Structure formats: C-alpha cells, structure tokens
Amino acid sequence: MIKANVYVTLKPSVLDPQGKAVMNALHSIGHDSIDNIRISKFIEIKFQEDDLEAVKSKVEEICKTVLANPNTETYRYDLVKL
Amino acid sequence: MIKANVYVTLKPSVLDPQGKAVMNALHSIGHDSIDNIRISKFIEIKFQEDDLEAVKSKVEEICKTVLANPNTETYRYDLVKL
Numbered sequence: 001m002i003k004a005n006v007y008v009t010l011k012p013s014v015l016d017p018q019g020k021a022v023m024n025a026l027h028s029i030g031h032d033s034i035d036n037i038r039i040s041k042f043i044e045i046k047f048q049e050d051d052l053e054a055v056k057s058k059v060e061e062i063c064k065t066v067l068a069n070p071n072t073e074t075y076r077y078d079l080v081k082l
Numbered sequence: 083m084i085k086a087n088v089y090v091t092l093k094p095s096v097l098d099p100q101g102k103a104v105m106n107a108l109h110s111i112g113h114d115s116i117d118n119i120r121i122s123k124f125i126e127i128k129f130q131e132d133d134l135e136a137v138k139s140k141v142e143e144i145c146k147t148v149l150a151n152p153n154t155e156t157y158r159y160d161l162v163k164l
Contacts, residue, residue, distance in 0.1 A: 001117070025148065031144065033129050035129065036128040037125065040126070041121060043101075046116065046117040046119070062113065066104065
C-alpha cells in the first residue's frame with residue numbers, strides 16, 4: 001500500500017480570498033504580527049498497490065486532470081510506502 | 083520571520099463527503115486501486131516575529147479558536163524559521 005500526500009496550492013500571483021478573510025479576522029482579534037496567510041488543499045490518497053513508479057505516474061495524471069486547476073493552482077506530492 | 087504550516091484534518095471517524103466524491107470520480111475513470119481519499123486544509127501563516135515560543139502559543143490558540151472545529155477536526159503544525 002502506498003500513500004500519496006498531495007498539496008494543491010494557489011499560484012503566488014493568484015489572490016486567496018479565503019486566506020485574506022482569515023487574516024483579517026485574526027488581525028481584528030489582536031494577532032497583528034501575522035503578515036500573510038495562504039490556504040491550500042492537502043489530499044491524502046491511499047493506493048492498494050506497491051509499485052512506486054506506477055503510483056507516481058497515476059498521481060501525476062490525477063493532479064493534472066482532476067485535483068488542480070492548471071490556470072490558478074500548482075501541485076506537489078510525496079509518496080510514502082505503508 | 084517564522085512560518086507555521088498548519089494541517090486541519092477531519093477526525094478519522096467523521097465522513098469526508100468531498101473526499102468520497104473525488105474517490106468516486108477517480109474510480110469512474112479507471113483508478114480502481116485507490117482505497118481511500120481524505121481532503122484536508124493546509125494553512126501557511128507568516129509571522130513577523132522571531133520568538134518561536136511566542137509564535138507556538140499563538141498558533142495553538144489560533145488553531146483552537148479559529149481554524150479547527152474541535153467537534154469534527156484535529157490539527158497539527160510545524161514552525162519554520164525563515
């Protein structure tokens with residue numbers, strides 16, 4: 001069994017309204033030293049197979065076609081053998 | 083400057099409908115070896131200060147009071163000095 005930890009993040013040039021809203025909320029309750037907040041998705045996918053190379057190419061395809069919007073988001077991942 | 087990487091995850095006992103929907107979609111396009119998918123939030127917070135202990139207690143408070151719902155979610159974080 002292999003677990004993929006996938007991070008889908010907005011590109012730095014894209015505004016993150018959810019992060020901005022949380023930052024404003026935290027500023028309003030006194031957390032003034034917060035400079036920036038970005039909120040991303042963290043996706044854990046468990047595969048019932050043990051071939052790292054095969055899983056890697058599947059995760060790559062899944063990220064490109066399903067999980068990340070190539071216009072606004074980037075992705076990265078690591079694979080862990082369980 | 084210190085960056086906190088915060089993971090806010092649904093408790094294992096709580097159903098993750100978003101993850102379930104993605105898993106069904108991936109099964110329907112042939113990714114049958116996928117066993118389970120959980121979708122969580124990954125939050126990067128930048129603090130304009132350098133006191134690790136102070137930032138740690140702030141992050142702990144922010145997670146408890148703002149970012150995570152204690153009924154359904156758990157959180158974990160690590161701090162990185164930039």
